[in-house]
Amino acid sequence: MKKALITGITGQDGSYLAELLLRKGYEVHGIIRRASTFNTQRIDHIYQDPHMPNTRLYLHYGDLTDAGQLTNIIYNIQPDEIYHLGAQSHVKVSFEMPEFTGDVTGLGTTRILEAIRRSGIKTKFYQASSSEMFGAAPPPQNEETKFYPRSPYAAAKVYAYWMTVNYREAYNLFACNGILFNHESPRRGETFVTRKITRALANIKAGKQNKLYLGNLDAKRDWGFAPEYVECMWLILQQEKPDDFVIGTGETHSVREFLEEAFSYAGLDWREYVEIDPRYFRPTEVDYLLADSSKAKRILGWEPRVTFKELVRIMVDYDLIQAGLEPIGEGIKIIHEKGFDWTNNKLTL
Ligand code: NDP
Ligand code: GDR
Numbered sequence: 001m002k003k004a005l006i007t008g009i010t011g012q013d014g015s016y017l018a019e020l021l022l023r024k025g026y027e028v029h030g031i032i033r034r035a036s037t038f039n040t041q042r043i044d045h046i047y048q049d050p051h052m053p054n055t056r057l058y059l060h061y062g063d064l065t066d067a068g069q070l071t072n073i074i075y076n077i078q079p080d081e082i083y084h085l086g087a088q089s090h091v092k093v094s095f096e097m098p099e100f101t102g103d104v105t106g107l108g109t110t111r112i113l114e115a116i117r118r119s120g121i122k123t124k125f126y127q128a129s130s131s132e133m134f135g136a137a138p139p140p141q142n143e144e145t146k147f148y149p150r151s152p153y154a155a156a157k158v159y160a161y162w163m164t165v166n167y168r169e170a171y172n173l174f175a176c177n178g179i180l181f182n183h184e185s186p187r188r189g190e191t192f193v194t195r196k197i198t199r200a201l202a203n204i205k206a207g208k209q210n211k212l213y214l215g216n217l218d219a220k221r222d223w224g225f226a227p228e229y230v231e232c233m234w235l236i237l238q239q240e241k242p243d244d245f246v247i248g249t250g251e252t253h254s255v256r257e258f259l260e261e262a263f264s265y266a267g268l269d270w271r272e273y274v275e276i277d278p279r280y281f282r283p284t285e286v287d288y289l290l291a292d293s294s295k296a297k298r299i300l301g302w303e304p305r306v307t308f309k310e311l312v313r314i315m316v317d318y319d320l321i322q323a324g325l326e327p328i329g330e331g332i333k334i335i336h337e338k339g340f341d342w343t344n345n346k347l348t349l
Contacts, residue, residue, distance in 0.1 A: 001027050004021050004029065004082070005030070005081070006083045007083070008085030008087065009043060009059070010039050010040055012187045013085050016185070016226055017083055017233060018030060018046060019348055019349045020234060020349050028056060028058070030057070030058070030059050031059075031070075031073065032060070033062075034061050040059075045348070064103075064104045065103055065104060065111075067111040067115065070111050071115040071118060074116060078121050080123060081124045082116070082124070082126065083233055086104070087104060087128065088101045088105050088153070089105070089153070089189075090189075091132060091151045091154070091286075095151060095282065105153060105160065106155075106159040109159075109163050109164065112125070113125065117173070124174040125164070125176065126178060126233050126237055128178065128180065129157055129160070129179045130179065131181040131246075132149065132286060133147045133157050135148040136286070138288070139289065141246065141291060141292065142291075142292035143245070143246050143295055150286050174242045176239075176243060178247055179247065181247065181249070181289060181291045182222060182223045184223055185226035185315070186314065186318035186347050193255055194315060197214075197258060198262055198318070199319045201266055201268065201270075201316065201319070202322060203323055204268065205268070206323040212270075212274050212275070213275050213276070213280070214277070215276065217255045217259070218255070219287055219288075220253065220254050220289065220290070221253065222251060222289050222290050224247075224249045224311070227349050229247055235301075245293075246293050248289075248292075248293050249291065249293075252289065253308055258312065262316050265328060266316055310334045314334060314335060335347060
């Protein structure tokens with residue numbers, strides 16, 4: 001049985017990836033942070049009591065700032081594959097906490113790479129690189145595009161990207177970068193713009209909220225559906241040789257278009273509810289991201305199946321249910337039609 005270790009297993013991507021790997025028959029280990037409240041909501045439905053026979057999911061306390069414990073975990077588990085998804089992943093927050101973001105998001109990668117090197121184990125390594133690294137580089141962006149990071153988060157990811165490449169070249173590690181463009185889902189963190197919009201609109205419909213405060217509506221993003229993107233992470237580590245891949249849909253939309261699509265699907269006019277709060281503007285913005293994923297299509301055979309419009313509908317339906325309302329239904333229909341599973345209000349793979 002193959003063993004995988006996931007950092008960031010409690011996050012959006014970590015939770016979908018854990019489901020995928022369990023389904024593929026892996027023994028899955030995840031690193032979680034100690035918190036005073038439960039922080040495992042996204043993986044509670046797959047949690048297994050470690051005392052039971054046939055358990056294949058194990059959680060370990062650790063932190064990306066604690067090199068000793070990371071080395072310990074990696075040495076003890078001896079995983080075949082490591083998916084390094086843990087990060088301070090919020091771009092706006094990284095301007096408030098640049099040093100902390102550098103420590104967790106940048107140096108965190110080095111700590112894991114060093115733990116692999118020092119423990120001498122043979123494992124494959126996946127680094128969660130980001131389209132934010134392209135920043136101000138003109139679209140479309142692919143593996144050849146020069147990085148131009150526009151935030152402390154993006155700068156930390158560029159550092160982590162190059163450390164991954166360096167350990168591949170210096171120590172012959174099977175280390176890969178997946179340069180993923182924005183991907184969203186009902187499990188997306190509530191402060192990222194897509195989820196902030198779909199949650200607010202559901203609360204507005206439910207009479208629990210009247211206004212939605214946002215920042216820059218002109219930014220353009222290449223938004224895809226997260227469960228499809230974790231399949232790429234796995235595919236990248238199944239190749240014969242380690243390599244770096246850009247993953248995205250090849251379609252771009254502004255935040256305004258997302259608003260329009262979401263509110264009109266729910267029968268509302270966003271202009272009546274949205275106000276601009278400059279607090280959400282970023283000191284330097286990334287204006288225009290658009291993926292050229294032709295390499296992933298050619299080598300991994302990967303193409304997205306869920307469109308922008310479908311993604312919006314899935315997220316709106318889910319948040320309507322969360323707000324105690326009837327879903328409009330198109331989103332749930334799409335989930336079933338495309339072979340995903342939505343039971344007990346949980347979207348699983
Ligand atoms: P989330 O913010 O949802 O999850 C981040 C995860 O990292 C959580 O499990 C979090 O734990 C964990 N984490 C944060 N700080 C630490 C720390 N100090 N030590 C250990 N674990 C920590 O991110 P996503 O799932 O959306 O993204 C996964 C990865 O992919 C991230 O590295 C992100 O930067 C990157 N990425 C994401 C994209 C996207 O569109 N989603 C696109 C490109 C890259 P806790 O739950 O306790 O907070
Ligand atoms: P991003 O995602 O910065 O692309 O990083 P986010 O959803 O935070 O912002 C997207 C765009 O929306 C604009 N925006 C707002 N953003 C937030 N969060 N809140 C608002 O109120 C708001 N109003 C407008 C932003 O200015 C921006 O232009 C995400 C993260 O998941 C990263 O970890 C990942 O690397 C990249 O995607 C790819």
